[in-house]
Amino acid sequence: MEDRKELLGKVWRLYKNNELLFERDLKAIRSMEEMLARPKYKPEAGVKPVMEVKELCKKYKNGKNAVEAVKKVSFEVYPKEIVAITGTSGSGKSTLLHMLGGLDKPTSGEILVDGVNIAKLSDRKLSIFRNQKIGFVFQFFYLQPFLTLAQNVAVPAMINKMKTRARKERSEELAEAVGLSERLGHLPKELSGGQMQRAAIARALFNQPKILIADEPTGNLDSKNSAMILDLFQKVREQFGTTIIIVTHDDDIANLADRKLTMHDGELL
Amino acid sequence: MISVKNSLTLALTKLKARKIRNILTVVIASLMFAVLFFAVIVFEGFFAVSLPRFANETLSSKNMTVATMYDAISLFKNGKVSNEQKVVLDRYWNEDILARQRRSKELGLPFDEKAARKETQPYEAYEEDRPNELWPVDSAPAVKRLVKEQVAVEQETREQKIKKYVKNTKAVKVSKGYQLRAQSRQVFLKNQNGEYAFPTNKKSERKGRPDDRVPSVESLLLVPQEAYQAFLFNNNDWKAESKRVPIMLSINKVEYMLGLPKLSQDASPVEKSKRLQDIQKKSKDLIFSACYLNSVAMNQHSDALSYAKMTPVLQKDIKLAYAPIASNNCSVPQIMKDTRDAEDRKMENNSALFEHEFNGLEIQPEAQEVTFQVVGMLPPDRDYSEGLVDSTLRMLAGSADGENYVPMDMFMKLENRLDVQKMYAKPEVNNLENIEEVTDSRVFFFEYKTPELVKDALDLNVCANMHYGVFEGEKIPKEIEVRCKKYKPEFFASSFGSRAADLLSVKETFRQIILIVGAVFAAIATIIMMGTIGRVISDSRRETAVFRAIGFKRFDIIKTYLTYGLILAGVTAAVAFGLALLVANILNTQFAPMLTAKANWIYCVRNFDLKFTLIGLNGELLGMIVLAILVIGLVATGLPLTRNIRRNPIRDMRDE
Ligand SMILES: Nc1ncnc2c1ncn2[C@@H]1O[C@H](COP(=O)(O)OP(=O)(O)OP(=O)(O)O)[C@@H](O)[C@H]1O
Ligand SMILES: [Mg+2]
Numbered sequence: 001m002e003d004r005k006e007l008l009g010k011v012w013r014l015y016k017n018n019e020l021l022f023e024r025d026l027k028a029i030r031s032m033e034e035m036l037a038r039p040k041y042k043p044e045a046g047v048k049p050v051m052e053v054k055e056l057c058k059k060y061k062n063g064k065n066a067v068e069a070v071k072k073v074s075f076e077v078y079p080k081e082i083v084a085i086t087g088t089s090g091s092g093k094s095t096l097l098h099m100l101g102g103l104d105k106p107t108s109g110e111i112l113v114d115g116v117n118i119a120k121l122s123d124r125k126l127s128i129f130r131n132q133k134i135g136f137v138f139q140f141f142y143l144q145p146f147l148t149l150a151q152n153v154a155v156p157a158m159i160n161k162m163k164t165r166a167r168k169e170r171s172e173e174l175a176e177a178v179g180l181s182e183r184l185g186h187l188p189k190e191l192s193g194g195q196m197q198r199a200a201i202a203r204a205l206f207n208q209p210k211i212l213i214a215d216e217p218t219g220n221l222d223s224k225n226s227a228m229i230l231d232l233f234q235k236v237r238e239q240f241g242t243t244i245i246i247v248t249h250d251d252d253i254a255n256l257a258d259r260k261l262t263m264h265d266g267e268l269l
Numbered sequence: 270m271i272s273v274k275n276s277l278t279l280a281l282t283k284l285k286a287r288k289i290r291n292i293l294t295v296v297i298a299s300l301m302f303a304v305l306f307f308a309v310i311v312f313e314g315f316f317a318v319s320l321p322r323f324a325n326e327t328l329s330s331k332n333m334t335v336a337t338m339y340d341a342i343s344l345f346k347n348g349k350v351s352n353e354q355k356v357v358l359d360r361y362w363n364e365d366i367l368a369r370q371r372r373s374k375e376l377g378l379p380f381d382e383k384a385a386r387k388e389t390q391p392y393e394a395y396e397e398d399r400p401n402e403l404w405p406v407d408s409a410p411a412v413k414r415l416v417k418e419q420v421a422v423e424q425e426t427r428e429q430k431i432k433k434y435v436k437n438t439k440a441v442k443v444s445k446g447y448q449l450r451a452q453s454r455q456v457f458l459k460n461q462n463g464e465y466a467f468p469t470n471k472k473s474e475r476k477g478r479p480d481d482r483v484p485s486v487e488s489l490l491l492v493p494q495e496a497y498q499a500f501l502f503n504n505n506d507w508k509a510e511s512k513r514v515p516i517m518l519s520i521n522k523v524e525y526m527l528g529l530p531k532l533s534q535d536a537s538p539v540e541k542s543k544r545l546q547d548i549q550k551k552s553k554d555l556i557f558s559a560c561y562l563n564s565v566a567m568n569q570h571s572d573a574l575s576y577a578k579m580t581p582v583l584q585k586d587i588k589l590a591y592a593p594i595a596s597n598n599c600s601v602p603q604i605m606k607d608t609r610d611a612e613d614r615k616m617e618n619n620s621a622l623f624e625h626e627f628n629g630l631e632i633q634p635e636a637q638e639v640t641f642q643v644v645g646m647l648p649p650d651r652d653y654s655e656g657l658v659d660s661t662l663r664m665l666a667g668s669a670d671g672e673n674y675v676p677m678d679m680f681m682k683l684e685n686r687l688d689v690q691k692m693y694a695k696p697e698v699n700n701l702e703n704i705e706e707v708t709d710s711r712v713f714f715f716e717y718k719t720p721e722l723v724k725d726a727l728d729l730n731v732c733a734n735m736h737y738g739v740f741e742g743e744k745i746p747k748e749i750e751v752r753c754k755k756y757k758p759e760f761f762a763s764s765f766g767s768r769a770a771d772l773l774s775v776k777e778t779f780r781q782i783i784l785i786v787g788a789v790f791a792a793i794a795t796i797i798m799m800g801t802i803g804r805v806i807s808d809s810r811r812e813t814a815v816f817r818a819i820g821f822k823r824f825d826i827i828k829t830y831l832t833y834g835l836i837l838a839g840v841t842a843a844v845a846f847g848l849a850l851l852v853a854n855i856l857n858t859q860f861a862p863m864l865t866a867k868a869n870w871i872y873c874v875r876n877f878d879l880k881f882t883l884i885g886l887n888g889e890l891l892g893m894i895v896l897a898i899l900v901i902g903l904v905a906t907g908l909p910l911t912r913n914i915r916r917n918p919i920r921d922m923r924d925e
Contacts, residue, residue: 098919103818124822131820142815146282156819158275203819 007033007252010223035231041258043078050210050243051077051100056109058095058266069095071266072109077211080237082244084254087263093247094215096263100245101134101213102126113211131159135204135242139216141196143188149175149199150184156206174202177239178232194225201232205240212236212244218253230256271825273832280832283805291837294801298898299845301790305783305894306849311856312779313885316772319864320665322879323872327499327648327666332717334726335446335765337710338430344419350392350403354415358391361411365389369627376619410627430759431713438726440715444493446677448710449693451487453631454561456692457599458484461528464596465560470574481650482525484518484673486559486641489693491677493714496765500645500674502552503875509682513556513642514689517674519650520548520873523643527551534655538866542877545869548646555643560599561692566634569602570594576605588613594636601634629696639689647674648873658864662871665772714765724773726762729753791897794841795905802834803909814918823914830906838902842895850884857883 058070069092077083085093098104100111102118110117118129130136143152150171157167175181178198188196197217204212212233218226230253233244246257254260262269271279284291345351350358366385373380391411392403405412435443457465500517507515524531524544532544562570573591576584584590588609591602609617624630648666652659680686717723731746732753764771806813813826864881868874 101818104919127817127820127822129820130818136815136818138815140811142811144279144282144812146285147278151278155816158271158279159820159822159825161272207820 007036010252035227035234035256038234041080041082041237043081047078049076050079050081050113052110052112053077053100054110054112056096056099056111057107058092058099058104059107069266070099070106073263073266073268074109075261075268077243077245079210079243080241081259082233082237082246082257083259083261084257085245085247085261085263086249086251086254089249091263092266093249093263095266097213097215097245097247100211101136102129103136131156131207133210135201135207135209135212137197137200137204137212137214137217139219141188141193141200141220143196143199143203145188147187148184149180149186149188149191152188152199153184153202153206155203160207170206171202174205177205177236178202192225193221194228197221197225197229198232201229201236205236205242208240210243212242214244214246216248217246218248218250223252226250226253270822271828276825276828276832277836279829280836283809283830283833284836286808287801287805290801290804294797295837295841295844297797298794298841299848301794302841302845302894302898303848303852305787305790306846306891307852308779308783308786309887309890309894310849310853310885311883313887313890314853314857314883315885316665316776317887318885319868319881319883320772322881323666323868323874326874326876326879327872331495331765332720332723333496333765334715334717334723334762336434336713336715336726336760336762337448338427338713338760344416345405348404349395350405355392355403357415358405358411361414362386362389362391362409365410365414365627369623372623372626376623377616378620378623434760435715438715438717438729439722440717440726442716444495444714444716446493446496446712446714447491448712449489449491449675449690450710451561451693453694453696454563454692455567456485456487457560457562458486459558465594465599467560467562467570467594467596468574469593469596470578482521482531484522484526484557486516486639486673488673489514489516489675490672490712491680492674493677495716496714497645497674497676500647500873501676502643502645503549504552505644506553507642507644507679509679510684511640511642512683512685513640514683515644515676515679516641517645517647517676518643519647520545520870521650521652523548523552523555523646526555526557526643534652534659536866538862538869541866541870545873545875545877549875552643552646556640557643558599558638558640561635561637561639562594562601563631563635565631566594566601566636569634573602573605599636599638601636631696637688637692639685639692644676644679645674646873647672648871659867659871662864662867665775666868666871713760715762720773723764727764730761787894787897791901794898795901798834798837798902798905799908802830802837802906803912805833806830806909806913810913810916810921813913814921817918827910827914830910831903834902834906835899836902838899838905841902842898845898846891846895853884 053076054074056070056073057068060067060069071092073096085096087093095104099106099119102111102121106119109119111119113129113133116129118126121129143149144155147155150168153171153174154162154167157170162170171184172181175184178201180195180198180202183191183195183199188199191199197220201212201214201217204214214233218229221229233246236242237244246253248254345354366382366389369385370380370382389409389411390406391409392405394400395402395404407413431443434440457467460466497517507513518526521531527548529544529547532540536544569591570593573593576587576590577593579587588607589604590606592605594600594602621630621632625632648663651663655663680689683689715726717726728746728749729752731749816826817823861881861883864883865879868881869877869879
């Protein structure tokens with residue numbers, strides 16, 4: 001109930017600031033409400049976690065100043081879960097996420113994915129790991145501006161030598177999943193922000209990753225599009241069985257996840 | 270690793286990313302490389318395609334040198350008289366003076382020892398401040414005697430010397446030739462009125478510069494067949510029984526003899542080839558005579574001229590007078606008046622005898638006519654007003670400038686050969702069976718397989734210079750100095766036929782220029798490309814970071830950028846080459862006909878189908894430039910890439 005009140009309050013604020021059209025707002029509210037109303041996914045008891053994080057630490061050293069961005073963080077993520085990580089700016093969300101996705105190495109601690117500690121992998125193996133197991137979605141969609149949507153979506157296929165035909169089929173399948181079937185031939189600049197983010201999600205899903213990692217995926221979108229992305233995540237989880245970890249500082253978005261982890265000063269609350 | 274096709278796809282996005290900048294880069298770089306390509310194409314067309322076409326038709330295709338042997342000169346080390354030689358020369362000098370004194374007495378002639386000594390001095394100080402450095406006086410009887418003895422000794426080893434030189438320079442063939450010079454005769458040709466141009470008292474005839482197209486036969490170069498073959502007239506009908514000396518004259522002289530006006534330098538190709546064809550047609554009419562007068566006849570003729578100018582009073586005192594030689598007749602002057610008594614005659618005869626014995630002068634007047642038939646035509650003589658193109662072509666065509674070729678084998682078959690030889694004999698030679706006795710100006714034609722060997726042989730001249738001190742203070746390359754130590758050269762060579770050695774050095778110079786210009790262009794192009802590529806790389810840092818996140822390995826990213834750099838360089842190379850070819854083509858249509866005409870003329874070819882072209886595609890050289898451009902592309906990508914590839918993708922994603 002509280003969530004709803006907050007949501008309405010937010011819409012009211014936006015409305016007063018003339019930032020939203022009324023009709024669209026209502027739709028957004030309705031879909032948000034609808035989504036909130038959905039039952040949260042609970043992994044069955046005894047299911048092994050897809051990712052185990054144990055006492056993860058990350059220290060940055062800039063000359064004499066040392067920043068402990070992530071301090072002894074431990075948690076587990078179960079298959080098909082949608083986990084949201086929230087926290088104030090600078091609390092270490094992105095740092096944590098990068099380590100989870102094998103983009104960055106922890107100072108200490110372990111990240112076990114399918115029983116493998118990715119903290120110990122070589123650069124080359126990490127590349128393969130990222131390509132096979134992880135899908136990334138970023139706040140700024142970072143689509144290649146001179147590739148068509150179809151090509152952008154299929155970029156991950158470049159590394160694993162997929163046949164052109166299979167690649168095309170997969171692109172179409174994913175485009176349909178993210179609702180961009182009509183737009184495959186377009187360049188990114190011909191798409192809206194929401195569409196671009198959906199394309200980026202399709203790209204992230206291309207190699208059927210186990211885990212989708214998203215850093216502020218809605219940070220650049222309006223609430224209607226944000227809702228749509230969240231809706232899409234749920235659909236993806238249903239359709240592909242993907243585990244999804246989202247970093248956001250937007251509590252509304254976080255509330256839509258199955259579970260919410262909150263960070264503060266590099267620690268999990 | 271990503272496939273080539275994929276890296277191409279991604280590389281293309283880099284080209285699109287900074288379209289204008291990429292295009293500008295290609296334009297600037299390709300303009301520079303177009304200059305290189307153009308130079309290489311035109312140079313190749315000129316030197317490697319066109320020149321050989323003409324050269325192969327003529328003597329110029331032969332890699333030959335013409336060399337003279339150092340005999341007598343080698344007697345005097347560094348050209349100076351040694352102390353031991355001075356002793357010998359002094360002895361010969363004294364002996365000669367004593368003989369002269371004795372003979373004068375016998376013949377009843379007056380003798381002035383001091384004057385005789387001065388006249389026959391065998392050496393002199395080269396400079397006043399170096400009185401101890403003595404230089405031989407070639408004409409002195411003592412020196413001649415010493416040289417003669419030396420030549421006689423060396424004669425035996427001459428064949429060995431040739432063998433050694435052939436081995437040393439890797440010559441494949443050696444043929445003998447002779448440089449004949451009329452040393453004891455004055456030669457006169459008939460002018461256009463059919464009269465001999467003997468000296469006269471008429472002032473008008475002496476004025477004005479003589480036409481340099483008038484042939485002269487004072488010197489003849491007897492050449493072996495391979496040297497003259499290319500220049501024979503197509504319809505040459507010379508016969509040994511004709512008693513005509515076969516000769517080849519330069520095209521200018523042939524024109525003059527046929528009464529054809531001089532063609533302007535810019536005469537059209539049509540005019541020039543028509544002229545060449547005309548000459549071939551009229552070549553049978555090219556017969557002319559020369560009158561050879563010995564010094565006695567010459568003296569009598571000039572005496573006759575002075576006598577004619579004298580007043581009757583003065584004429585009275587002259588006891589013996591001649592009539593000048595009539596210009597229509599090659600004969601000795603006729604005696605007009607002779608009032609000498611027996612004593613006068615005896616004195617005169619004795620002094621003539623003395624001059625004959627000691628100074629090699631003849632006693633009796635002689636005049637002889639020799640007929641020549643032009644059997645071929647040599648490239649034109651140097652014309653000092655000619656332009657750059659003509660002089661360059663001439664330099665490379667390499668004709669024997671100013672020489673008259675006499676085909677040696679034809680000459681040796683000539684029925685009246687001995688009579689002709691006599692005209693070119695040295696004063697003291699009497700037995701003329703052997704042509705070697707006519708003159709010691711033997712020349713040797715050495716033939717080589719490659720132009721490089723010719724160049725090598727010519728380089729050895731430096732050894733000769735070093736050894737004989739002809740050019741003191743000349744800088745000698747180290748490797749030649751080493752070679753010279755092993756080998757004392759006996760020949761002095763000049764290039765003959767092909768100017769292969771010159772061509773080689775032109776090519777070497779060109780290569781160096783291309784290298785320097787190429788290096789500068791490459792540096793500029795690298796900097797420009799690096800700027801553009803660096804910009805593109807930093808532009809797409811975030812995309813690269815995402816690609817890394819997606820699982821691209823470092824090498825995949827490197828590959829993408831290198832492909833992009835290669836495409837940029839490849840397009841540059843293609844545009845540059847296309848541009849160069851276009852300009853070369855325009856130039857070619859503009860200038861090829863003119864060059865064809867000039868080359869026809871200067872190479873004096875008989876085949877008028879030969880065409881000059883300014884387009885030559887040397888695959889190896891062009892390929893090397895293309896390769897260099899591609900390497901530049903890679904380097905220009907590699908440098909900014911190494912700066913960027915180690916970047917942390919996370920940081921790239923973080924900074925907005
Ligand atoms: N490369 C780095 N060197 C030093 N300090 C860093 C570096 N990267 C991040 N930090 C610091 O680590 C802390 C956590 O940063 P992080 O980006 O993870 O925060 P965040 O929760 O994602 O913040 P935001 O919501 O603003 O994105 C911050 O104090 C940040 O300044
Ligand atoms: Mg962050």
